[in-house]
Amino acid sequence: MMQVNNAIIRSNENIGKDVYRMVLETSIASEVACGQFVQVQVPGFYLRRPISVSEVLDENHLVLVYKTVGEGTAALSEMKENEVVNLFGPLGTGFPVENRDVVLVGGGVGVPPLVETAKQYISNGNQVTAVLGFNTKADAILVERLKECGAKVVTASMDGSLGTKGTVMDAIKENGIEVPFVLACGPLPMLKAVASCYSCGYVSLEARMACGMGACMGCVVQDENGQAKRVCKDGPVFQIGKVVL
Ligand SMILES: Cc1cc2nc3c(=O)[nH]c(=O)nc-3n(C[C@H](O)[C@H](O)[C@H](O)COP(=O)(O)OP(=O)(O)OC[C@H]3O[C@@H](n4cnc5c(N)ncnc54)[C@H](O)[C@@H]3O)c2cc1C
Numbered sequence: 001m002m003q004v005n006n007a008i009i010r011s012n013e014n015i016g017k018d019v020y021r022m023v024l025e026t027s028i029a030s031e032v033a034c035g036q037f038v039q040v041q042v043p044g045f046y047l048r049r050p051i052s053v054s055e056v057l058d059e060n061h062l063v064l065v066y067k068t069v070g071e072g073t074a075a076l077s078e079m080k081e082n083e084v085v086n087l088f089g090p091l092g093t094g095f096p097v098e099n100r101d102v103v104l105v106g107g108g109v110g111v112p113p114l115v116e117t118a119k120q121y122i123s124n125g126n127q128v129t130a131v132l133g134f135n136t137k138a139d140a141i142l143v144e145r146l147k148e149c150g151a152k153v154v155t156a157s158m159d160g161s162l163g164t165k166g167t168v169m170d171a172i173k174e175n176g177i178e179v180p181f182v183l184a185c186g187p188l189p190m191l192k193a194v195a196s197c198y199s200c201g202y203v204s205l206e207a208r209m210a211c212g213m214g215a216c217m218g219c220v221v222q223d224e225n226g227q228a229k230r231v232c233k234d235g236p237v238f239q240i241g242k243v244v245l
């Protein structure tokens with residue numbers, strides 16, 4: 001059940017180019033399903049910032065992995081151990097956890113929620129292949145973490161500095177990955193490419209959000225029948241073919 005909760009920052013480390021990993025102590029952790037997010041109240045900012053839960057470490061600790069793109073995330077990156085941030089969550093409809101092998105496709109800061117998703121599929125005895133795409137090697141995040149969790153990881157980069165030169169779809173082809181079930185999170189062009197190649201799976205969307213709980217209709221997309229769907233509540237995860245990308 002979603003709740004408002006003060007969380008204590010246990011660590012907040014720089015883990016890549018403009019990317020930080022924050023461990024938070026919060027009772028919300030025990031409620032999180034993979035692919036869900038929290039709305040973070042950054043001190044001094046009126047609107048909360050939506051960030052996916054990357055991992056649940058135990059019933060009192062969760063991990064956020066975020067990139068500094070503007071003032072809110074920059075202020076978050078400057079917060080120190082033992083400071084408090086207010087969280088609202090867990091929010092949204094996450095990835096389904098099914099008993100089958102899966103290919104996880106992530107691009108840039110779409111990779112974080114795939115870590116908890118990989119852990120859940122692996123703990124159910126399934127094989128997980130993660131295909132991760134970045135602009136350059138310097139932007140790569142969570143590659144080693146996903147390997148530690150037991151996923152087979154292949155990478156792609158636009159400049160060829162890491163893995164396959166090109167997109168995640170090029171890496172899927174080059175590595176002969178034939179698993180038919182996909183879960184994807186990343187930029188819209190990547191999700192469109194995934195949805196055009198896979199009929200079976202789910203994509204996680206991003207939208208600018210205000211309330212984050214389904215009330216303001218500020219984050220709507222259209223479903224296959226032209227009906228409005230809220231990314232924050234009906235999503236962010238939608239079945240391929242059920243939402244207009
Ligand atoms: C469900 C969901 C989950 C997310 N999970 C993560 C995550 O795990 N890690 C992570 O790094 N980021 C994630 N984001 C994106 C994150 O919310 C934004 O980067 C953040 O709110 C930016 O805040 P800011 O104050 O730093 O930037 P702002 O000053 O608000 O904006 C700076 C720049 O970022 C762009 N931007 C801001 N918000 C978004 C957004 N929601 N989508 C696309 N572009 C945006 C703006 O257009 C602008 O160019 C997620 C977003 C959603 C909706």
Ligand code: FES
Nearest residue numbers: 210212216217232
């Ligand atoms: S952000 Fe208000 S309905 Fe989604």
